Amino acid sequence: MFATPAYAQAAGASGGAAAFAQFIPLVLIFAIMYFLMIRPQQKRMKQHREMVATLKKGDQIVTQGGIIGKVASVRDDELEVEIATGVKVRLTRGSVSQVLSKTDPVAANS
Template sequence: MFVTPAYAQAAGAGGTAAFAQFIPLILIFAIMYFLMIRPQQKRVKQHREMVGALKKGDAIITQGGILGKVTSVRDDELEVEIATGVKVRVVRSTVAQVVNRTEPVAANS
């Protein structure tokens, strides 16, 4: 029936205690963002730029491990020559790496 002074003091600090409980949750989300989400977004952006810059003559490796040379570039697919006279069509997004990028020929003036 009687309220001790310790309980009376704790009752007045309820607003700040509720916020203090969310601080660890906010910190965990911030750490996950900088260690996991942000680097993944950077990798996706780099891959998108690499795939967008593909052109005829580039040597590529697909995600399936096929090595070849780009012979034709269309909207969302590439024609890749994997052996002499053997060409396959590959979806652009399956290109994992550009091995040898062709350089544009400079005009001699």
């Protein structure tokens, strides 16, 4: 019963190598979380920003609320979307979740 504290004190005096060995799993966990969670989320955010920045008149979109419509006009940070014939709503660019079909620019015939 009295020998247990003596063994605990002797085991703790090993030095800096043990502290470094305890630090390695923490670094590995952070690296795994970065590659499995943080990096893919940043890529998705970048793709969404690019998609929203390239919206133009005539694109068919889906909003975060599930409304499907066609872009009628584009302003700075605002879109006017036609969801039915004669029915237009104003949305912020950030509320667009997906572009279903993009309008192609008309090619100049020479």
